[in-house]
Amino acid sequence: MNKYDAIVVGAGHNGLTNGAYLAKAGLKVAVLERNPHIGGATVSRELYKGWYYSNCSYVSSLLRPEITRDLELPRHGLQVVPFGGGATFMQNGDHFGSYSDYGRKYREISRHSKRDANAYERYRADTSRQTRLIRPFLLKTPPDPTSLRLRDLKDLVDFAKPFLNMGEEGLLDTIKFWTTSVGDYLNEYFETDVIKAQHAGSGIIGTALGVYSPGTAYVLLHHYMGDVDGNVGAWGFARGGMGAIANALSKSLQSFGGDIICDADVERIIVKGGRAKGVALKNGDEYHADIVVSNLDPKRTLLDITDERDLPKDVVQKAKNFKIRGSSGKLNIALDGLPTFDGLDPKNPLMSGDLHFSDSLERMERAYDDWKAGTWSKDPYLDMMIPSLTDPTMAPPGKHMMSVFVQYAPPKVEGRDWTDEDKDGFEKSVVDQISKYSPNFRDLILHCETRTPREIEAEVGLTEGNIFQGELTFDQLLFNRPFPGYAQYRMPIKGMYMCSSGTHPGGGVMAAPGANAAREILYDLKRPNTVPGSYADD
């Protein structure tokens, strides 16, 4: 019988998390997945024998530690290993190393600018203050500021308290921070181009905005607010690739009796009498449940798998207007050996961190100009990692796996669909850029998987290939995510919910949307909550 208490559409990490918490509460749960494999954008795939690619998301920091512990993900095989540092290679042959050890980092910044080394301390304190503000809200449902319900009022007071505690100046700084551009923000601290560029990357990743676009300072924060074992801002690799996260979540879900059904492509949500009653698959099968949770992005949820006639008109419009712009692509590369970079000792720990080649805000902004003109960046911003320097299971011994996140790549090329020739051109711009700094890189390439927004959308189902399932700008954050009035995971159809990264607190492999949505569903069902609260932050 295809009868369940709850059906979750999409076995990405949020769908699995949502399903796990509903199953933990005793519900009979099925998570349906369109692809033959689970994970969505949290996957490890062996596309070249012996090499494993985290071929979408590639690093972990935001995954809520409360969820990892509560769902016993380590027992189910998950291990997140932090990496140290990163570097930006410069056009003049030098580089800037962002060492994880503070003493070393200070010395390295000083090598470029003594003043910047000092300013970094101020920068660190100021961004930490913003980080502390947002972290406690990640595992909470955003309060509705227009609601008079007691629960919302109480949450609003909790939400406002830390802001009010900041004092007038702190509050003004915060408002500015949440609305300014990462470029302008960094200009207030640093004088050196490469140091600004190294830090600005986190402000644009996954976002169709440039370093001087308002709102990108928050995106920077989004990449700073995670942690590995309490080290806020640290990032790590999931051992075995990002698929290890989905696999551990699926085992946790199954340990609570939940089902995962692959090759189950949902065509529409069945609605009867204004209530969700299940889903119908493209192959004609039906699964019935009074709770239907969509882990698809807001556009796909409301415009693809829900019948427009079942929805209020304003919600359809809001879904249509939701900003989910494709901005990035990715190359996953199997390498025959370790590439060397001019001026950097291969044994330097920076090699196992995030590597970049954009050494000024100017170059980053010009890369964005290409996106606006409807083409991929000719001088792209790369966030490049070699996870096999940290995790020996990603590639055979002595060989390496390279993950290259590429910005910018438009959802359409000059207004038309991507072609294979476009994809080749995109790949060439990336390989050319790396080759400029690494003489042996090109010869080491054994296999390269190139993903433009076209491939990401087709395979993973992210509209326009947007990695966050919707832009992380203030108009689409907190009680605005995905849109005002619908930020508490409930959709206008009774029994229908959303749990994707398109809801608060957004993308980045946090698993928080899935958990938060589960808490709301259990609240509606008047069942005991199974979702953990936040660790008291300090």
Add this chain to the structure above:
Amino acid sequence: MSAAERKTMLLTTPFHSRVEQYCELNDWGLWQGYTTPNSYFDMELEYFAIRSTAGVLDLSPMNKYRILGPDAEAFLNRLVTRDVTKIGVDRVGYAVWCNDGGELMDDGTIFHLAEDDYRLCSYMRADDWLEWNASGFDVTINNESDDIAALAVQGPVSCTILTLIGCEGLNELKPFGIARFDFEGVEMMVSRTGFTGDLGYEVWIDPSKANALWDQLFDKGRDYLIKPIGSHALHVARIEAGFLQANVDFVPAEIAVRPGRTRTPLEMGLDWQVDFNKSLFNGRAALVKQREEGLRYRFVLLDVEGNKPAEHSFIYKNGKQIGIVTSAAWCPTAKSNLAFAQVEMPHGAVGDEFVAEIYYQRELQWTRLMAPCKVIDGPLFNPPRKRQTPAPAH
């Protein structure tokens, strides 16, 4: 100028020239009068080498006693609480020993090297105590601490790397087994033992080959991401694995000053180590008596809520202090907040719930946290690779 050249009071190990070269942070600590690194390059990354690749720890300062002679087995069986006859040749056994009062003196490992030939590794120096106990037994006891260089190679790729330096077939070695290999013409002994709770080995060799062993390990291990690890990384790994440390989790009886500060093995959760079927061993009568009359304390592992380690915490039940924490850490692989505690009987059954009083400081201000915690029946970190034979490749 190196510490050795300066002739400081502290000794250096046979690996020192390499250790010094790898110790980028110059973060030196003391271990039994030897200079050893607290951390080499990044304590956290060193810890993760143990859990994700391979970490190498110089354990040369460990006390090592050779026990030879026809009465070697009988001597050890009298000394320690477990049945030593169950440790076959080429096997290693964990052991604890007591004084006549049944008070715990130390814990360590017994290596059964050959017929009538054992090595005892201990945390405390034990020359005096071993000599006393040897009276009446036909044994000779040699302190060979300085005669053997030893490295712990611990982590998922440890077997793979050791195989590459010549330990052919090492993957077939069972946990607590001993194997011998040729290394540049001398015997290299490898035991599948360690203090990390992971797949791992300890390598024992003549000090003359120490540098060559280190060099080969790091040369052959490079592609497998081998890293040196200091004592701070080991500290976290051993807590995560649930291993006791003498002088931290209990006061060795020999050095305890204040009355009531020692514990018996039964009170330290080591009853599985005490074999009452043996007719005689040090402390037997006292332990029999305690078993009949009841324990004063119970050693427990606590899963503590939140992410602040319960270091030095008091443990409360219904507002009354009933215990203390001896070791605590946030465990980065198990993602658990683990504490070792001694609680007063009858508390401490698995599932019992307490409150840990945790203090932590941020920007000068101390915060007091009353964190709920629960007795668990074993450490949450317990990977299959620790037990698997053949050992997995990674």
